[in-house]
Amino acid sequence: MDERCSKHERRELPRRKVALTLGVTCIFLLLASTGLRYLLLHRCSGEIGQGIKEPEDKNASLAEVEDHLILLTTTAWNEDDDTFQGKWYCHGKSCYHFSKEEKTWERSMVSCQDLQSSLLKIDTKEEQVFIQSKIKYNHWIGLIKVQEGRYPWQWLDGSPLSQKLNFQQSLSPVKCGHMRPSTIYTADCNHRFRYICEKVFSGPDN
Structure with a gap:
């Protein structure tokens, strides 16, 4: 009886090691994937916001923000001899x-x-x-x-x-x-x- 139990335990041990290894690998991959997504999102959001200066007053009204964006886009039609001031x-x-x-x-x-x-x-x-x-x-x-x-x-x-x-x-x-x-x-x-x-x-x- 003891010999049978010993053989069974020897069979279970490799399975547990494999299961444990797979579990650790999955957790590592999940953490790595989450980290990469965060870095990618942070970098993209930084590039998108590069050309737009945030209003100094963080409590600025929606109208002020819209006006700021309009001023940025209207410079596109300026000709070579035009100057845009505010x-x-x-x-x-x-x-x-x-x-x-x-x-x-x-x-x-x-x-x-x-x-x-x-x-x-x-x-x-x-x-x-x-x-x-x-x-x-x-x-x-x-x-x-x-x-x-x-x-x-x-x-x-x-x-x-x-x-x-x-x-x-x-x-x-x-x-x-x-x-x-x-x-x-x-x-x-x-x-x-x-x-x-x-x-x-x-x-x-x-």
């Missing part, structure tokens, strides 16, 4: 601010003044084409009707509207001008549109 798009001698909020013409004018600028004045046909290529909505500009007559429309600085610009006038008795993606048009000053501010290019920030 929320201003600089081209040639002028910098432009395209608002996202909608206001009346008068409130838009005040908002531009608060930014040490003025509502947009279009000097040339080339500038009009450039600005219109950047917008998809109606934007107030610094054009007003100051009198009745053949050339009643003027810019805020008192200069007349050039006849070379693509301009259409409404039949309604309205007194403010706005920019559309296709033309300069007129509208009631109390309408709420986005607006475009303009200031002289001062060079890159130091």
Whole structure:
């Protein structure tokens, strides 16, 4: 009887060793797999976030975060002679601010003044084409009707509207001008549109 038990134990011993070895190997592989997945995920997330600077205020609102991302993507359309400064798009001698909020013409004018600028004045046909290529909505500009007559429309600085610009006038008795993606048009000053501010290019920030 004892001899049979001894033979049985000798048979079981290799099986236990094999089972123990397999168990340890499985645990090791599981730990190694988990570690590799963590390292890979950490590296990928780091590369994705490299080009995006987190807002300094970690409690920043969703609107601020969205605005930050929009500013990053809009630099893609800048041409070689354009400069991008914060929320201003600089081209040639002028910098432009395209608002996202909608206001009346008068409130838009005040908002531009608060930014040490003025509502947009279009000097040339080339500038009009450039600005219109950047917008998809109606934007107030610094054009007003100051009198009745053949050339009643003027810019805020008192200069007349050039006849070379693509301009259409409404039949309604309205007194403010706005920019559309296709033309300069007129509208009631109390309408709420986005607006475009303009200031002289001062060079890159130091």
